[in-house]
Amino acid sequence: MSIRLPSADGGFRPYRPGTRPLAPLECGPARSRVFYSAAHVVADPLAASAEAGPAVDWEATLAFRHRLWAQGLGVAEAMDTAQRGMGLDWPTAAELIRRSAAEARSVGGRIVCGVGTDQLAAGVVHSLAAVTAAYEEQLAHAEECGAAPVLMASRALAASARDPEDYLEVYGTLLRQSARPAVLHWLGPMFDPELVGYWGHEDLDRATEVFLKIIAECPEKVDGIKVSLLDAEREVGIRRQLPAAVRCYTGDDYHYPELIAGDGELASDALLGIFDPIAPIAARAARALDLGDRVGFRELLDPTVALSRHLFAPPTRYYKTGVVLLAWLAGYQDHFTMVGGLHSARSLPHLATAYELADGLGLFPDPDLSEGRMRQLLAVHGVAS
Numbered sequence: 001m002s003i004r005l006p007s008a009d010g011g012f013r014p015y016r017p018g019t020r021p022l023a024p025l026e027c028g029p030a031r032s033r034v035f036y037s038a039a040h041v042v043a044d045p046l047a048a049s050a051e052a053g054p055a056v057d058w059e060a061t062l063a064f065r066h067r068l069w070a071q072g073l074g075v076a077e078a079m080d081t082a083q084r085g086m087g088l089d090w091p092t093a094a095e096l097i098r099r100s101a102a103e104a105r106s107v108g109g110r111i112v113c114g115v116g117t118d119q120l121a122a123g124v125v126h127s128l129a130a131v132t133a134a135y136e137e138q139l140a141h142a143e144e145c146g147a148a149p150v151l152m153a154s155r156a157l158a159a160s161a162r163d164p165e166d167y168l169e170v171y172g173t174l175l176r177q178s179a180r181p182a183v184l185h186w187l188g189p190m191f192d193p194e195l196v197g198y199w200g201h202e203d204l205d206r207a208t209e210v211f212l213k214i215i216a217e218c219p220e221k222v223d224g225i226k227v228s229l230l231d232a233e234r235e236v237g238i239r240r241q242l243p244a245a246v247r248c249y250t251g252d253d254y255h256y257p258e259l260i261a262g263d264g265e266l267a268s269d270a271l272l273g274i275f276d277p278i279a280p281i282a283a284r285a286a287r288a289l290d291l292g293d294r295v296g297f298r299e300l301l302d303p304t305v306a307l308s309r310h311l312f313a314p315p316t317r318y319y320k321t322g323v324v325l326l327a328w329l330a331g332y333q334d335h336f337t338m339v340g341g342l343h344s345a346r347s348l349p350h351l352a353t354a355y356e357l358a359d360g361l362g363l364f365p366d367p368d369l370s371e372g373r374m375r376q377l378l379a380v381h382g383v384a385s
Helices: 058-070 090-107 128-144 155-160 164-177 204-217 232-241 256-261 279-290 294-311 316-329 339-344 348-360 367-380
Strands: 003-006 012-015 035-038 074-077 111-115 148-151 182-187 222-228 247-250 269-272
Touching (some): 090 128, 128 148, 128 164, 164 182, 182 204, 204 232, 232 247, 232 256, 247 269
Parallel strands (some): 035 074
């Protein structure tokens, strides 16, 4: 039986859902690479009001993280996939870090947590001291919870920094006091338009020189750099310039298979938002890589790129909507509602294509359930499926 899906051109197309979902897989962490999935949060749709702040369904949110750990993936907590800066405020993010870090300890799961400056008021140019203090508050919280930090790109720092020296000062201060090696995060403006000119330069070659200088001054305090620029060639170039002990975590949701596979000499580790919906395939691909089967790795991961490119299509920052849609269709949560109403950020044809692509990959454990939920979504929008 087929389902009638809306197309971007205003028409409709029939689609026959698949009947062969991927079997459940439980495995240990990958040995050949470090794989982190930036995980989404499950909103509480019964929250009394938006004025009360973001409401999270903690049980469903943490259950999803346990699902990732069971498949051998690490969790990158409180990152942009979890709607940092797009609905999730710092008090809620702090609670998310506390709860997730405790759950990670209970199962021996790998976790890193986003540390930023989003407790500072938006639309105000803050002093460099205030930006540093905001980072320090969040860094201390992550460390108290037992989690390694990801120093996220800061809108406040981008607005207040006068030159590259300001970035060197802020990041140098944070790294010197960090108790654990940190991951630096370069989030491109396609993910957040307020981060144009990060590291003090719009020219990416000169920006690269700045963060390489930051690393060179405290190499023992840097675990790696996460590169989210959607530019594979540039990431390869950055990878070649890093000290041997510093990892390059790809955040490129367009080119991740080739970057993780590597060029025979160097390879990227991964910290990816797309690993949230494709975790069952990512886990299998990691296992293939551990066995030295690079061909099998690519055969597993390459077919997922079409879905990833669709979810991360411009405006890229709204990729989270498709991620949560697929979690609902897969049965990992009971509703398609997001913090801050972000479930409305993508069009119905976009969501329909996401369903089709994910179903074709076998990502829905119960195809009948996912088809039924897709029909419900279409009906809400007045489409008879």
